[in-house]
Each structure stands twice: as structure tokens, then as C-alpha cells.
Amino acid sequence: MKVTFVLPVASLSGGIRVIAIYAKALSERGHEVTLVSQPYPSPSLRRKIKSFITGKGWPVTPKIPSHLDGLGLDHRIIDKYRPMLESDIPDADVVVATWWETAEWVNALSAAKGVKMYFIQGHEVFPYCPVDRVVATYKMPLHKITISKWLVDLMRVEYGESDVVLVSNSVDHQQFFSVPRGKQHRPTIGILYHEEPLKGVDVALQVISLLEEKFPTLRVIAFGSFAATGVFNLPANLEFYLSPDQDSIRDLYSQCDVWLSASRSEGFNLTAIEAMACRTPLVSTRTGWPVEAISCFKNGVLADIDDIDALARGVEHILTLDESEWREVSEMAFQTVASSSWESSARLFETALDNAFVSNLPDQRAR
Incomplete structure (x- = not known):
């Protein structure tokens, strides 16, 4: 399959790390994976001028590290911090929103961009977000995947979404491990x-x-x-x-x-x-x-x-x-x-994408 992930700013957040793990796993399984993200937002003109006149110089937009760095994936960063357009997203079989705002963009895409998925990693009704718009994304006709049982239950009870796929996050035991040990000498x-x-x-x-x-x-x-x-x-x-x-x-x-x-x-x-x-x-x-x-x-x-x-x-x-x-x-x-593994989670994630794609095959033929 051709799979596109639509991201906000790529960073070192846990959510981006999970996306990076699945994108890499899908690529290694032979899928053609593209990630499209926003750049870090530039300082406002007012902030730039203030910085200049106070002797701090003309600020430049920082390039922040992310969990996508060094993975060899096709990661495309659009020209500036703005909503994504149809022209920013490649044609694919499946396109995955990864944050409430990206869900708005994905929902507006044409069928050529792929079957529309929504990877929900949290209940994003945060004080700094427009709650009405966030809530609306959970009711959009997107195939939904989430990461924990409480989010599955929340989607069903609060938003009437009974067909949400659970793909639990995991841990890499080759990366995070310890031999049996005792308490520290100092608490x-x-x-x-x-x-x-x-x-x-x-x-x-x-x-x-x-x-x-x-x-x-x-x-x-x-x-x-x-x-x-x-x-x-x-x-x-x-x-x-x-x-x-x-x-x-x-x-x-x-x-x-x-x-x-x-x-x-x-x-x-x-x-x-x-x-x-x-x-x-x-x-x-x-x-x-x-x-x-x-x-x-x-x-x-x-x-x-x-x-x-x-x-x-x-x-x-x-x-x-x-x-x-x-x-x-x-x-x-x-x-x-001990029994948790990213390999198992990646297989479940791949299956969820594949099932959504297959379920929409009549729509794919019609486009």
C-alpha cells in the first residue's frame, strides 16, 4: 500500500515517536510510506521587530529535532506553518490524520489521497485548543485507530463511535530493560x-x-x-x-x-x-x-x-x-x-490500515 501520515510539527514528543515507529515498520514491511508535516512556526513580525530593536538580533525560525530524523523515511515538510492543502498530500491508498487539526485537513481531501484514517493518541480537548472543532473531528467519517482502552470507551460513549480499532502502544525490550536489581543505596x-x-x-x-x-x-x-x-x-x-x-x-x-x-x-x-x-x-x-x-x-x-x-x-x-x-x-x-512488543503492535496497525483500505475498495474503483 501507499500510506501517507499527515502530521503537525514533527518533534521529540511521544506521539511523534509512536508515529515514527509505525512508519518505519510499515516501510520495512514493503509499504510506500510518506510523512508530511508542518515546519516549526516562524516568530511573528511584531516579535521579530521587538527582538531587533532590543538588540537581540533578527530571530530565525529554529529547526527542531524529531523522532523522524535519521530513519531514512520520505518525510516532507511543507513550505511554511499553515493548514495543509490538497496539493501538499501525495496520492495514496491510505492517508492517516494524527492530530485534531490534521483530521480537519484529511477529512477535506479528495478520494485520490486515499482511505481516510484518524490515529487518535489522546482526547485533545485541551484548554489551548478550540474545543468545538476538536470534538467535531471525533465525529467525522474517518476510520479510527486509538492506543488505549479508555480512549476506545470514550469514543463509544461520548461520540457514538463503536468501530474504533485498539492498537496499544508498546515498549522495545531491546532498548528498555534491566536485570533483576535491588533498591538504590540512596532513595x-x-x-x-x-x-x-x-x-x-x-x-x-x-x-x-x-x-x-x-x-x-x-x-x-x-x-x-x-x-x-x-x-x-x-x-x-x-x-x-x-x-x-x-x-x-x-x-x-x-x-x-x-x-x-x-x-x-x-x-x-x-x-x-x-x-x-x-x-x-x-x-x-x-x-x-x-x-x-x-x-x-x-x-x-x-x-x-x-x-x-x-x-x-x-x-x-x-x-x-x-x-x-x-x-x-x-x-x-x-x-x-514483558509480553508487550512494538512488532505485535505494528502488525495490528498494518492490519487496521489494510482492513480500512479493503472495505473501501468499491469507492476506490469508482474514483
């Missing part, structure tokens, strides 16, 4: 650092502040794709790693006694499954995949969104386990994800 928490409010780093930092009173030698490991801007006061015991490579991320997970996720919204939560593959128990809010995966006090702990005290109690529980008890929870965390 250690890991977090993903992202200043987007939905990621809940403000909550995580408050949890850490509470725990410092009981664990004076507490160590905190954090990594993220963007440097801290100073919007939060970071604790002195926090070690921050900017855009570490994948091998380094595995090592960071494996240095933690517990991984803390305080997100307010998650479509899936890739760091959670990766940490558990590295035998790190998880303490998480009830968002995304952890709701399906965590059995409280067996492989981790769940807490309500924004419940700082409950999250702190969950982390404290893991940190105060004795050596044998911690090893047991660590092993349970690992076993929870």
Missing part, C-alpha cells in the same frame, strides 16, 4: 520534566517537597526534551538531563526506585511502560495506560489527579519497602509489560 525518584500543565510537573514537585521531609537524602532524576525555563523552583537534589539518548534513558530508569507520573491527562504514557520494562515500580495518577496496568501495591500505586498527598503516600510506600518486598514489586512491574 531515588524519577520524573519526566515537561512544563505543559497537563503533565503535572507542578504536582510532582510538590510531592517531592513532601517526601524530602521523610527522606533527607532523596535523589530526584528528571529528563525532558526542553530545558527548564525557570517557571518552577527546582529542588537542589534534582538532576536534570536534557534530551538524553535512548540508552541513557534506560540507564536513568534503572537508577530509580520508583517512577512518578503526576499527569492530568495522558493518552497512553510511554515513560510509564518504559520505566516498568526497566523494573521500576510506578506511582501514577489515574490517567492513560496506567489505569489498565497498575494493580495497587503489587506493581505500583494509583492516585487521583492532583491528589498530592496520595501520590506522596504511594511513593513513600515503595521507598519504605524492605529489599525483598521491593524486588517483588519490581519483578511484578517488569512482568506486567
